Structure formats: structure tokens, C-alpha cells
Amino acid sequence: xxxxxxxxxxxxxxxRTEDGVVKAVDGVSFTLSPRxxxxxxxxxxxxxSVTMMSVLRLINDPNMQVEGEVIYKGRDVMKLDKDQMxxxxxxxxxxxxxxxxxxxxxxxxxxxxxxEAILTHQDVDKRTAxxxxxxxxxxxxxxxxxxxxxxxxxxxxxxxxxxxxxAMALANNPDILIADEPTTAxxxxxxxxxxxxxxxxxxxxxxxxxxxxxxLGVVADIADRIAVMYAGRIVEFGAKRDLFYDPQHPYTWGLxxxxxxxDRPKTARLHSIEGMPPSLIxxxxxxxxxxxxxxxxxxxxxxxxxVSRVDKRDHLDRCWLEPAxxxxxxxxxxxxxxxx
Amino acid sequence: xxxxxxxFGLDRSLPVQYLLMMKRLFITRxxxxxxxxxxxxxxxxxxxxxxxxxxxxGAAVIWVVFSVLxxxxxxxxxxxxxxxxxxxxxxIGISMPVFWLxxxxxxxxxxxxxSVIFSWVPPLGYVPITSNPWQWFLHxxxxxxxxxxxxxxxxxxxxxxxxxxxxxxxxxxxARAKGLSERRVLIKHMLRTSMITFVSLFxxxxxxxxxxxxxxxxxxxxxxxxxxLTYDSLVKLDLPVIMATVIYGAFFIxxxxxxxxxxxxxxxxxxxxx
Amino acid sequence: MSTNGDAPLVEVExxxxxxxxxxxxxxxxxGRVHAVDDVTFxxxxxETLGLVGESGCGKSTLGRTVLRLLDPTSGDVKFRGRSIAxxxxxxxxxxxxxxxxxxxxPYASLNPRKRVGSIIAAPLQIHxxxxxxxxxxxxxxxxxxxxxxxxxxxxxxxxxxxxxRQRIGVARALxxxxxxxxxxxxxSALDVSIQSxxxxxxxxxxxxxxxxxxxxxxxLGVVRHVSDRIAVMYLGKLVELSPAEELYERPIMPYTEALLSAVPIPxxxxxxxxERIVLEGDVPSPINPPSxxxxxxxxxxxTDICAQVEPPxxxxxxxxLAACHHxxxxxxxxxxxxxxxxxxxxxxxxxxxKPRDTSGExxxxxxxxx
Numbered sequence: 001x002x003x004x005x006x007x008x009x010x011x012x013x014x015x016r017t018e019d020g021v022v023k024a025v026d027g028v029s030f031t032l033s034p035r036x037x038x039x040x041x042x043x044x045x046x047x048x049s050v051t052m053m054s055v056l057r058l059i060n061d062p063n064m065q066v067e068g069e070v071i072y073k074g075r076d077v078m079k080l081d082k083d084q085m086x087x088x089x090x091x092x093x094x095x096x097x098x099x100x101x102x103x104x105x106x107x108x109x110x111x112x113x114x115x116e117a118i119l120t121h122q123d124v125d126k127r128t129a130x131x132x133x134x135x136x137x138x139x140x141x142x143x144x145x146x147x148x149x150x151x152x153x154x155x156x157x158x159x160x161x162x163x164x165x166x167a168m169a170l171a172n173n174p175d176i177l178i179a180d181e182p183t184t185a186x187x188x189x190x191x192x193x194x195x196x197x198x199x200x201x202x203x204x205x206x207x208x209x210x211x212x213x214x215x216l217g218v219v220a221d222i223a224d225r226i227a228v229m230y231a232g233r234i235v236e237f238g239a240k241r242d243l244f245y246d247p248q249h250p251y252t253w254g255l256x257x258x259x260x261x262x263d264r265p266k267t268a269r270l271h272s273i274e275g276m277p278p279s280l281i282x283x284x285x286x287x288x289x290x291x292x293x294x295x296x297x298x299x300x301x302x303x304x305x306x307v308s309r310v311d312k313r314d315h316l317d318r319c320w321l322e323p324a325x326x327x328x329x330x331x332x333x334x335x336x337x338x339x340x
Numbered sequence: 341x342x343x344x345x346x347x348f349g350l351d352r353s354l355p356v357q358y359l360l361m362m363k364r365l366f367i368t369r370x371x372x373x374x375x376x377x378x379x380x381x382x383x384x385x386x387x388x389x390x391x392x393x394x395x396x397x398g399a400a401v402i403w404v405v406f407s408v409l410x411x412x413x414x415x416x417x418x419x420x421x422x423x424x425x426x427x428x429x430x431x432i433g434i435s436m437p438v439f440w441l442x443x444x445x446x447x448x449x450x451x452x453x454x455s456v457i458f459s460w461v462p463p464l465g466y467v468p469i470t471s472n473p474w475q476w477f478l479h480x481x482x483x484x485x486x487x488x489x490x491x492x493x494x495x496x497x498x499x500x501x502x503x504x505x506x507x508x509x510x511x512x513x514x515a516r517a518k519g520l521s522e523r524r525v526l527i528k529h530m531l532r533t534s535m536i537t538f539v540s541l542f543x544x545x546x547x548x549x550x551x552x553x554x555x556x557x558x559x560x561x562x563x564x565x566x567x568x569l570t571y572d573s574l575v576k577l578d579l580p581v582i583m584a585t586v587i588y589g590a591f592f593i594x595x596x597x598x599x600x601x602x603x604x605x606x607x608x609x610x611x612x613x614x
Numbered sequence: 615m616s617t618n619g620d621a622p623l624v625e626v627e628x629x630x631x632x633x634x635x636x637x638x639x640x641x642x643x644x645g646r647v648h649a650v651d652d653v654t655f656x657x658x659x660x661e662t663l664g665l666v667g668e669s670g671c672g673k674s675t676l677g678r679t680v681l682r683l684l685d686p687t688s689g690d691v692k693f694r695g696r697s698i699a700x701x702x703x704x705x706x707x708x709x710x711x712x713x714x715x716x717x718x719x720p721y722a723s724l725n726p727r728k729r730v731g732s733i734i735a736a737p738l739q740i741h742x743x744x745x746x747x748x749x750x751x752x753x754x755x756x757x758x759x760x761x762x763x764x765x766x767x768x769x770x771x772x773x774x775x776x777x778x779r780q781r782i783g784v785a786r787a788l789x790x791x792x793x794x795x796x797x798x799x800x801x802s803a804l805d806v807s808i809q810s811x812x813x814x815x816x817x818x819x820x821x822x823x824x825x826x827x828x829x830x831x832x833x834l835g836v837v838r839h840v841s842d843r844i845a846v847m848y849l850g851k852l853v854e855l856s857p858a859e860e861l862y863e864r865p866i867m868p869y870t871e872a873l874l875s876a877v878p879i880p881x882x883x884x885x886x887x888x889e890r891i892v893l894e895g896d897v898p899s900p901i902n903p904p905s906x907x908x909x910x911x912x913x914x915x916x917t918d919i920c921a922q923v924e925p926p927x928x929x930x931x932x933x934x935l936a937a938c939h940h941x942x943x944x945x946x947x948x949x950x951x952x953x954x955x956x957x958x959x960x961x962x963x964x965x966x967x968k969p970r971d972t973s974g975e976x977x978x979x980x981x982x983x984x
Contacts, residue, residue, distance in 0.1 A: 043805035044776075058516055060507075062419045082522075090519030097517075102510040105529055106610055117518045143895075152609040157896040158669075168518070187668040187832060189893045192876040196892055214806060217878025220885045244882050256880060258810040260835035262862060263879050269817070270839060272810035276775055 004031035004071075005175055005208055006055070006093075011068035013047070013054050015061060020281040024050045026232035028068075029306075032176065037202060037209045039219030039240070041255070042229035045277050048212045051229075052178045056089055091121040094169035098181035100161035104153040110137075110164050111149035117171045136167035139204065140197060159190035166197065170205050177202075180212045195222055216255055220244065225314075228252050231278050231288040234306055238315035248310060248317035248326060251289045253333040264335075271333050287318065295321055295329055361583060371580050373573070381584045384569060389588075391466050392565035394476065395557065396549040399484040403491035404542065410492065411499030412526065415507070427500070433493030442486045442560030449482060464562035483561045487554060491545065498541060502534035509533075536607050540600055547596030551589025621695060622656035623794060623826050624680060629653045629689035631672070631679045635901065645901045649675040651850035652689070654927070659793070662820065662827040664841030664858065666834055666873070668897050672850040673830045677796045680828065681713050682706060693794070711741055714787035718799035720779035724771040730757075730782055731767040737789045756785040759822075761815060777808035781815070788819065796828045801836060813840060834877050838862055843933070846870050849900055849908040852927060856934040864943035866936035869909045907939065915940040928952050 013025040025047040032038050042048040053059050055070050055077065070077040077088060089095075097103045104113055114136060115129035124132075130149070137145035140163040153161055162182060169177055179198065183191035199222050202209050213219055219226055219240070226243045228236040228251065236249040247253055257271030275292040278284050284291050286301040293300070299320045306316045310323050321329070345351050349360040364371040365382065373379040414426045448454060449461040460478065467475040506512060507530060515529040555567030562568075566585055573581035605611050631650040634643045649672040657663045665673045678684045680691055682698055690699045698709055714737075717723035724733055734753045738744065744752065754764035760781040771779055780800060787795055797816070801809040813836065819825060831837045837844055837858075844861045846854040846869065854867040865871045872891040879885045893912050898904055904911050910920035919939050927937040930948055941949070 043807060056517060058513060060516075086519045086521055088519070089517055095517040097510055097514065099510055103514045105511040105515065105533070107532055107608055116520070120519050154610045159896055165514070168514075187897075188834070188876045189668060189872060190896070191878070192890065192892045195878075196890075215878065216880040217885075220878060220880050220882045240882055244880065255806055258806045259880055260810075260813070260833075260839035261879070262835055262838065262874065262877050263881060263884050266838060266859065269814055270810040272814055273807035274811075276777065276808070277805075 003033075005034045005036075006032040007069075007071040008051075008055065009069040009071065011051060011054060011070065012066070013050050013059075014065050016063040016065070017281075022280045023232050023283070024280060025054065026283075028229075028232075028234055030227055030234065030237065032208055032210065034175070035202065035206055035208050036225065037211060037223045039223030039226040040210060040212045040229060041214065041216055041219060041226060043214055043277060045231075045280065046229040047232040048229045049180050052095070052180060052210060052212055056093060056095055056178070057085060058089075058095070087121070090117055090169075090174070091172045092174055093176040093178065094172070094174040095178040095180065096162070096165045096169045096182050099185045100158050100165055101185065103165055104161060106153055109150050109152055110156065113153075114149075114164070114168045114171055117168050121172045132171070133167070136171055137164065139170075140164070140167045140201070141193075142167075158186055159193060162186060162190075162194055163197065166194075166201065170201060170207065173205055174207055176210065177205075177207045178210045178212070181214070182211070183218060184214070191218070198222060216244075216259065228255070231283055232280060233288065233318065234316075235289065235319075236317040237306065238312070238317075242310075242312060242315045246310065246315070247330060247334070248315065248323065249289075249319045250293045250295050250321075250326075250330070250333070253330045254292075257333045257335075287320070294333075295325075361580065365580075365584055365587065371584065373578050373581050379581075381580050384581070385566060385584055385588055388564055388566045388569045390468065391563050392550060392552070392554060392558070392567060394466075394469060394480055395483055395487070395554055395563060395565060396546065398480055399487040399491070399549075399554075400542075400546055402484055403488040403495060406488065407492045407495030407499060408531075410496035411503060412531070414496065414500045415503045415526070415530075418504070427497060430493035430496045433489045434497075436489060438486060438490060439556040439560055441489060442483075442557055445482050445486055446560065466563050466565075480563075483557050483563060486561075487549070487557050495538065495541070499534060499538055502537050503530055506530045506534050532607070536604065539603050539607060543596045543600030543603075544593075547593035548589075550596070551592040552585050553589075623659040623661075623694060624828075625656040625690075625692040625695075626676075626680060627654050627690045627692070629676070629679060629691060630687045631675050631684060632687045648672075648850045648900045648903055650679060650686075651903075653847075653850075653852045655845055655852060655855055657794075657826055657828060659826055660820075660824055661842045662829055662840050664837035664844040665828060665830045665847065666832060666837050666844060667847035668832065668873075670849075670897055670900060671847040672900070673847050674798050676847070677715070677798050677828055677830050681715055681796055682709075683715070707741070711790045712793040714790065714792040714795050716780075716783050716787050716795060716797040716800045719803055720776050720783055721803075723783055724779055726771055728770075729767070730769050730771065730774075733771070733782065734786045734789055737786060741790060743790070752789070753785075756788055759788065759819070760785045761811075775808075777804050777812060780804060780812055784815070784819070788823065791823065792825070794826045794828070796830070798830045799832070800829075802831060802833060809836070816840065834862075834874060846873070849897065849903050851908055851937065853909065853938070854934075854936040855927070856936075857932065860932065860934055866930060866934065866941045866943055867909075867938045868913050868915050868940065868942060870936075871942055872912075907937070915942075 009029050011025055011028045012023070015022045015024060028047070028051050030038070040048045040051070050059070054066055057077065066078065068078070072088065072092065080088065104110070111130055111133045114133035115126065118124065118129040118132055119126065134145050134149050137149055142148055142160060142163055156164060182198070183194050186194065195218060198209060211219060211223060223240050225237070225239050227234045228243070228249065230251050236243065236247065236252050243252065247256065254271065254273040258273060260270060273292050278288055278291065286303050287293070287296070290296045290300045304318045304320050306318050308314070308316050319326070349357055352360065361371065371381040373381060410426055410430065414423045417423045417426070446464070449458040450464065461482070462475065462478050465479060467479050469476040512525060512529055515525045552566045552570045554565065555571050558565045558567035559571050566588060569581065570585040573585065629650055630652055632646040633649055635645040635647065636642065637644045653676060655663070665676065667673045675684065679686050682691070682701070686699050690697050692698065693709055693713065698706065701709065731750065731753050734756055735749045738749045738752060743749065754767060757764050757766055762778060762781055762785070771782065774782065800816070801812045804812060816827070817840065820827060827840070829837060829840050841858045844856060844858050845852055846867065848869050854861065854865065854870045861870065862874065865874060872893045875889065875891045876893070879888070891914065895912055898911060906921045906923055907913070907925050910916045913920065917940070923939070925937045925939045927935050929935050930941065930944055930952060
């Protein structure tokens with residue numbers, strides 16, 4: 001593997017609240033290689049968004065506490081001063097968000113908002129920036145970009161706004177594009193367009209992508225590696241094919257089994273993960289998934305490390321079950337008892 | 341008595357009385373005061389209006405500038421002791437009645453044995469800007485500040501609340517993620533959208549003040565503006581003058597509201613017609 | 615899917631719902647949103663009809679109009695054979711008891727200042743069911759039915775997670791023992807693992823209370839899982855209606871085909887193999903819908919006729935209806951049979967907006983019988 005582009009080491013993010021300390025991210029580590037697509041999958045409250053927002057230090061909460069290192073280009077992002085941080089944001093690492101309807105400032109023209117990103121990081125004049133904005137809009141597939149560049153956000157549809165957001169994020173050829181649920185608010189046909197666009201642009205711009213989503217179907221197409229998060233931790237991490245075809249953590253099985261599938265015969269009942277995600281203030285002892293896990297046993301009262309338990313070095317998981325046991329146990333969950 | 345009644349048309353039916361008064365107010369412009377028949381109402385208002393304008397426009401400039409500054413400062417200093425401190429100051433400003441504050445100011449700046457710092461303060465009254473701009477300014481500086489104190493407090497609090505709301509908006513996060521400096525995020529992305537409430541309030545308050553709402557200040561500082569005119573006529577129950585000042589006030593409130601609507605569309609492109 | 619010849623519970627006939635767009639001082643009507651445009655279908659008792667389409671296709675409006683939460687512009691809705699489209703408020707009340715709605719957003723659809731107990735008891739109270747004590751007992755039973763604890767009676771909505779709130783919404787809908795529940799995107803705001811719990815719950819309740827569902831969703835995976843039949847809408851029009859499995863095996867309308875192919879599959883190899891039809895552009899405005907077939911600007915099979923003539927909803931057999939000039943997955947025999955009946959359709963090129971007279975359509979397309 002090449003030298004990592006980004007390395008997150010033991011990141012911990014917590015928030016002081018009236019009820020206690022919420023451990024939103026509890027010891028997350030991963031690396032990202034150049035031009036790689038990393039999928040981060042988890043449900044709400046799993047800490048996937050907070051993790052990536054902390055990498056850009058975008059959370060502005062006096063009650064927040066962050067520990068750990070985020071190494072980018074040999075420097076710890078967490079220790080950068082204000083000016084250096086502003087250079088990284090939008091220049092080296094750009095981010096797009098879930099709701100394209102609210103992510104653009106309603107009172108400025110689309111083109112001006114893109115040009116603003118360019119002018120912040122590049123030494124060009126306004127006219128050049130505006131021209132570049134038009135080119136970017138063309139690249140992300142906005143028809144009649146020359147005239148639409150002067151539209152206001154409310155004149156764009158949701159899909160077009162997300163395209164414009166992508167154009168804005170790519171304006172400075174960032175090394176990394178963090179996409180936080182970029183398709184969740186969009187219709188399924190538009191979602192397909194956006195994923196296809198990201199797939200194409202990552203080659204055009206040579207950016208690595210971190211794709212945050214709750215939908216395993218979305219990362220199945222585009223991701224190289226996938227991290228599954230639960231209750232502030234990564235519970236499974238591996239290459240896409242390993243994760244889909246040899247999943248090691250019961251939570252991953254549960255996610256795979258909960259999705260109503262179009263590619264399989266209809267089952268009478270969907271598999272469902274019983275119960276609710278745990279409290280992040282007083283999480284359960286040992287494995288965080290234990291209270292919801294049908295396969296839990298005594299040993300699960302002890303927290304398992306995120307290590308490789310199968311013969312693949314890069315396939316990590318946090319589960320005490322024997323890999324052989326898992327191979328049998330997971331079919332019931334994922335395939336709804338179809339195969340043995 | 342009957343002759344006077346006839347002269348003012350008071351022996352006619354009510355709607356006709358109303359129309360007559362409107363006619364004399366707008367068309368023939370010869371409506372005269374009940375109390376003092378030498379006082380022609382329309383010229384009285386045209387004379388008083390510049391005074392009120394001078395007072396309100398000057399005060400408005402001060403209160404807009406300072407409330408924006410204080411609102412911004414409070415947001416920048418959020419989390420420190422200065423934010424609540426500024427807001428308490430603002431609250432004190434809101435709580436002080438204008439007439440009381442005016443009298444206190446007069447006590448300090450006008451009394452015969454005032455301190456030397458205020459020796460430059462001219463006596464109460466008004467000097468037109470056309471005759472002596474410097475004296476105009478000196479005469480009005482304390483009335484301006486007196487009116488502004490209330491509005492600065494109020495507007496700073498409103499702006500701060502709006503800014504804090506906007507801070508959680510997704511597009512502010514987007515602006516930060518672009519790598520903009522905090523100053524630029526605050527001024528360009530947060531302030532602009534926060535000004536929408538601010539502007540609508542401003543339109544209303546400005547209209548009301550120009551329309552005679554600065555009555556107490558004018559009375560306290562002896563400024564012969566529309567407010568003072570209204571006050572005097574109210575004391576004497578001088579109906580034609582009251583009528584005229586009310587209509588004058590309504591006129592400016594309407595104008596101010598129309599201007600706000602236009603400004604609205606400039607501030608928020610979503611309400612511009614497609 | 616039951617095949618006994620029961621009379622349908624709900625019949626929707628040529629239903630039209632326009633929203634006028636007004637402008638200017640006199641509120642002159644300058645246009646209309648064609649939210650639901652001449653839709654006909656029926657739902658049998660105990661059945662689940664899935665209603666799918668992209669945002670803005672009119673599926674939610676249709677659901678609300680069926681419940682008379684919105685008044686139809688024209689057309690009719692029959693509940694148990696009785697027309698409810700023009701009933702007065704008072705006459706509507708007994709019917710309302712039998713029809714309930716579950717909303718999408720579990721955060722916005724519950725009054726944050728009311729306790730869960732009184733939220734669920736509200737429909738009972740409005741319809742004067744039982745006294746206070748009886749209602750309390752009923753609400754506690756309902757809480758248990760939807761998988762919550764009776765002790766939750768005195769809590770406030772904010773003390774619950776999204777999934778639990780949606781259960782409260784379901785309990786409220788169940789309170790009056792309705793026959794029909796219109797569920798408008800009931801799971802789309804929920805996490806995947808909670809979503810499957812919810813779908814299983816709805817399934818159980820249907821069996822227990824013999825409920826009929828109209829299940830509105832944009833997620834075709836979810837809809838397939840719950841539905842007996844599925845109706846696909848595009849820009850206010852019903853473009854395909856089919857038994858659930860058949861729709862997925864052989865979609866006739868190209869829009870349905872594209873919609874199905876856009877659903878992500880959580881299996882990298884299958885995802886690579888299958889052909890993806892990515893639709894270009896966005897859904898056009900429902901204010902000025904395209905002429906002819908409303909899907910034609912985005913359709914890859916588009917020919918001249920598509921822009922000119924609106925295709926009628928045609929029965930291709932087995933209760934599978936579709937409105938398309940270039941039907942997919944239809945064998946020649948069926949196509950010939952359908953063509954004959956199509957000749958009866960007047961060539962109506964100029965009738966882009968106004969509701970069509972259903973009598974002009976092919977036999978069998980106006981009504982469904984199985």
C-alpha cells in the first residue's frame with residue numbers, strides 16, 4: 001500500500017451535556033490512501049459524521065473535547081493554527097453534506113459561492129474564478145452552465161444543488177473529498193446520478209473520497225474499503241468484497257439482513273436487529289453491540305479489540321466469535337435462512 | 341358659535357364632515373387649528389417635519405451602526421463573560437424610559453453648574469442644518485443618543501439571537517468547510533441572512549418615529565418637530581392638527597413598509613418574482 | 615394476496631387534484647400544480663397497495679385525497695362502495711373512524727407538549743369512545759400492541775427515539791380500530807435496523823387487525839417487501855399498476871424499469887453485473903407537465919408518438935396495467951390483443967391537461983378486477 005494520505009489515530013470526541021459525557025467517537029483509527037474511496041457506514045448516532053467533521057475541525061461547540069491525532073501530509077491537523085486550518089479546509093480536504101437544499105447560502109448566486117471557494121485558496125482574479133465556476137458546473141453535468149451559474153440556489157433542483165455542491169468542493173482540486181450522506185435526501189434516480197458522478201470525478205480530479213452513508217447499497221458500487229461504525233467505534237473494517245462476502249461482525253450481518261433486497265426472492269419477514277442503539281453516556285460493558293446481539297456469550301462482557309481475526313491482514317473486526325462459528329451463524333441473519 | 345360651527349362644517353353629517361376635512365387638508369390646504377385660527381395646519385407640519393427627520397435619521401444611523409457592532413461582538417465573544425455582559429447592558433438600555441433618560445441627560449448637560457466637559461452643549465432647541473450644520477449637529481447629538489439607547493439595546497439583542505440561529509444553518513457549515521476565515525463567515529454568510537428580521541423591524545420603527553413617535557424626545561429636548569406638534573395639539577385637543585399629524589404619520593409608516601418590502605427582495609432572492 | 619372476489623374496500627375513480635397557483639392582487643389563477651391527474655385504482659380489504667414514485671409525483675397528495683384530508687378537484691373516492699368525495703364534514707365523521715394515517719416524520723407529527731397517553735387517546739376522545747378510565751386502559755393496550763411499554767403512558771414524545779415515536783404514531787392510528795391505514799413514508803426517516811422492526815410490526819398488525827394498507831414510499835425495496843400490488847406514479851399520473859412480484863420481474867413501463875435499476879444493491883458483484891439505467895435530468899415541473907406521455911423527455915425508448923399522444927392505462931393481463939407506447943417485457947400475443955382494444959381510444963393529442971373521460975379507454979383499464 002502506498003504512503004497513507006490521511007491517518008486518523010485513536011480519535012475520541014466527547015460532548016459534555018447535562019446528563020453526562022456523551023462519547024460520540026470513542027477511539028477511531030483508520031488510514032486513507034491517495035485516490036482511494038473509503039466508505040464509512042453506520043446508523044444515526046454511530047459517530048460517523050462526527051468523526052469526519054472533527055477531521056476538519058468543523059464542530060464549534062464549547063462543550064466538545066477531542067483527543068487523538070489526524071495526520072495529513074506529515075502534520076497533525078488537530079494542532080494546526082487557524083490560518084493553516086483554513087488552508088486545509090476546502091483546499092486540501094473538501095466536504096459536502098447531506099441536505100443540498102440547506103447547504104448553500106440562499107442569498108448568493110451559485111456561481112459566486114463556487115468562485116468564493118476558488119478565491120479563498122487560489123491567487124486568481126474574480127473573472128477567472130467565475131469562468132472556472134462555469135467549467136466546474138459543466139464538469140458536474142449542469143446543463144446551460146453559462147447561464148445557470150448566475151442562478152440562486154432555490155432555482156436549482158435538489159439533484160442539481162448537490163452537483164453544484166460537488167463542483168464547489170472540487171474547485172481547488174482537493175486531495176480528499178468527504179461526502180457526508182450526499183444522496184440520502186435525494187430520490188433514488190437522482191441518487192444513482194450522483195454516485196455515478198462521484199465515481200467519474202474521482203478519476204478526473206484524482207481525489208480520494210470518504211463516503212459516509214447509512215446505506216450499504218450505496219457503498220457497494222463505489223467504495224474500495226468500508227468501515228462499519230457502531231456506538232462511536234469501528235466494529236468492522238475491510239476491503240469491500242471481504243466485507244460483503246465474508247462479514248465478520250454480527251452488526252454488519254444485521255445491517256445486510258435488514259435491507260429489503262430487490263435481487264433476492266421476497267422473504268416472509270425481514271431480519272431485524274432487536275432493541276435500540278445503546279446510550280453513549282453509559283454504554284454497555286464490553287462489546288457495545290452485546291445487548292442486541294443474538295450470538296453474545298460470556299466473553300462479550302470484555303471489550304474485543306479491532307484486530308484481524310481472519311487470514312486477511314486488512315480485514316479487522318471487533319467480535320469474539322470464532323470465524324468458523326460466524327460462517328455458520330451469519331447465513332441465518334443475512335439470507336433469512338435461505339442458504340445453509 | 342353657530343358661525344364657527346358652520347365655518348368648520350360641524351353642522352353637517354359625519355361623512356361629509358370627514359370629506360370636508362380631508363378636502364381642506366389635502367386639496368385646499370387651508371385647514372386651520374381650532375384653538376388658534378392663525379395656525380394653518382399644513383404649513384405647521386411642513387415646518388416641523390425637517391426637525392423630526394433630522395432627529396430620527398441621525399438616531400437611526402447611530403442605532404443601526406452600534407446595534408450591529410454590539411450584536412456581532414456578542415456573537416464573537418460567545419462563551420466568554422463579555423457576551424452576557426453586553427446583553428445585560430442592552431437590557432438596561434431597553435429598560436430606560438426615553439423621557440426619564442432625556443431629563444437626566446438634560447440635568448447633566450444643561451444645568452447651570454454642569455461640569456466643564458459639557459460646557460460646549462448648546463441650550464435646548466433646534467437649529468436648521470441649512471443655517472448652521474455644526475450647531476445643528478451639536479443641538480441634536482444628545483437627543484440622538486437618547487433615542488438610540490433604547491433601540492441599540494433592542495436591535496443588538498434581536499441581531500444576536502438571529503446570528504446564533506443562523507450559526508447552526510448548514511450553509512454556514514459549508515462556508516467554514518470552504519476554508520473561509522471566521523470573519524468572512526460571520527460578515528458575509530451569517531450577517532447578511534440575519535439582517536432580514538432586523539430590516540423589517542427597522543422599517544416599522546423608523547416609520548413610527550418619523551411619523552411622530554419621537555414625541556417624548558422632542559418634548560423633553562424642546563425640538564419643534566412633528567411629535568411636539570402632536571403633543572401640543574393633544575394637550576389642547578386641537579382636532580384638525582391631531583388629524584393632520586396622524587395622517588402624516590400613517591403616510592410615513594406606509595412608505596417605510598413599502599421600502600422594507602423592496603429591501604427584503606434585495607436581501608432574500610427567494611422572494612423575488614421569478 | 616387474497617383472490618376471493620370481495621368487493622373492494624376503496625375505489626378511486628378518475629381522481630384529480632390540482633392546486634391552483636395564485637398571483638397578483640386579485641389572486642388570479644396563473645397556473646395549477648397537477649398533483650394527481652386522473653388516477654383510477656381500487657384496494658381490496660386486507661390488501662396492501664404500495665404507492666411509489668419520486669418526490670413530487672403526487673403520491674402523498676393522492677394518499678391524503680383518498681382520506682379526504684384534501685378535497686378532490688374532480689373524480690370520486692368510494693369507501694365500502696359509498697362515495698366520500700362530496701360528503702359533508704358531519705357525514706364524514708363515521709367514515710373517518712375507519713380510515714387513519716401514519717405520517718413520515720416521527721419528530722414533527724407528534725405534539726411535543728402533549729403526553730403520549732393523551733396523543734393516542736385523542737382520536738378516542740374526539741369520537742367519544744368510552745370514559746376516561748376505559749380510554750386509559752385502551753391506550754395502554756395499544757402501547758403494548760405496538761411494542762412499547764404501558765408505563766410510557768405519561769411520557770413526552772421527546773423522551774423517545776425516532777423508531778419509538780413512529781410506533782406511537784401507529785398506536786394513534788390504530789386507536790379507533792380502523793379498516794384502512796394510509797402510511798405515508800412511515801419508515802423513510804428511520805435507520806435501517808429500526809426500519810425493519812417497523813416493517814415487521816406493520817405486517818403483524820395487518821394480520822392481527824385485518825388492516826388494509828395504502829403504503830406510500832419512495833424505496834422500492836421496502837415497498838416490495840410489504841405490498842401485494844404496487845402502483846407507480848409519475849408526475850401525477852398512474853403509469854403502472856401490477857401485482858408486486860410481477861412488477862419487479864417484468865416491468866412494462868420504462869420508468870418503472872429505470873426506477874428499479876436505480877435501487878442500490880448491497881452486493882458488489884451483482885451491482886457490477888446489472889445494467890444500470892441512469893435517468894437523465896430531473897422530474898419536470900408538475901405545473902406544466904410534458905405533453906403526451908409525461909415521462910417522454912427522460913425516456914430512452916422515446917419516439918414521436920410519445921410526445922404527442924398520452925398513452926392510456928392498458929391491461930396486459932393478470933391485473934398488470936401500464937401506460938406506455940413502447941411496453942417492455944410483453945410478448946407479441948398480448949401486445950396484439952391489447953392493440954385491438956387500443957384502437958378504441960380516441961386519438962387525443964390535444965387533451966394534455968384536462969381530465970380524460972375514462973369511458974374512452976380500453977376495456978378493463980378503468981377498473982381492476984381479479
